Amino acid sequence: MQHFICTGGCDGESSTPGVxxxxxxxxxxxxxxxxxxxxxxxxxxxxKKDEDED
Ligand SMILES: [Zn+2]
Ligand SMILES: [Zn+2]
Structure with missing residues (x-):
């Protein structure tokens, strides 16, 4: 089943589109x-997690 996730590091996940x-x-x-x-x-x-911790 499709879901929507955030790749910004918060591990956010939703079953519906959003921000x-x-x-x-x-x-x-x-x-x-x-x-x-x-x-x-x-x-x-x-x-992959970049080591980009500006
Ligand atoms: Zn997934
Ligand atoms: Zn996020």
Whole structure:
């Protein structure tokens, strides 16, 4: 079943389209990314974590 996740680091997940609402997330206010994984790992969508901690 399709779901929508945030890749900004807050681990946000929703069953409906929307935007991230985590105040301290890098992608707050940005659209969630659709994902169709069935194992809960969001492997198609989650990118390798960059060491980009500006
Ligand atoms: Zn987020
Ligand atoms: Zn997923």
């Amino acid at each position: 991230c609402q985590a105040e301290d997330c890098k992608k707050e206010g940005e659209a969630l990314t659709p994902c169709n994984c069935e194992d809960g790992l969001h492997g198609e969508v989650v990118e």
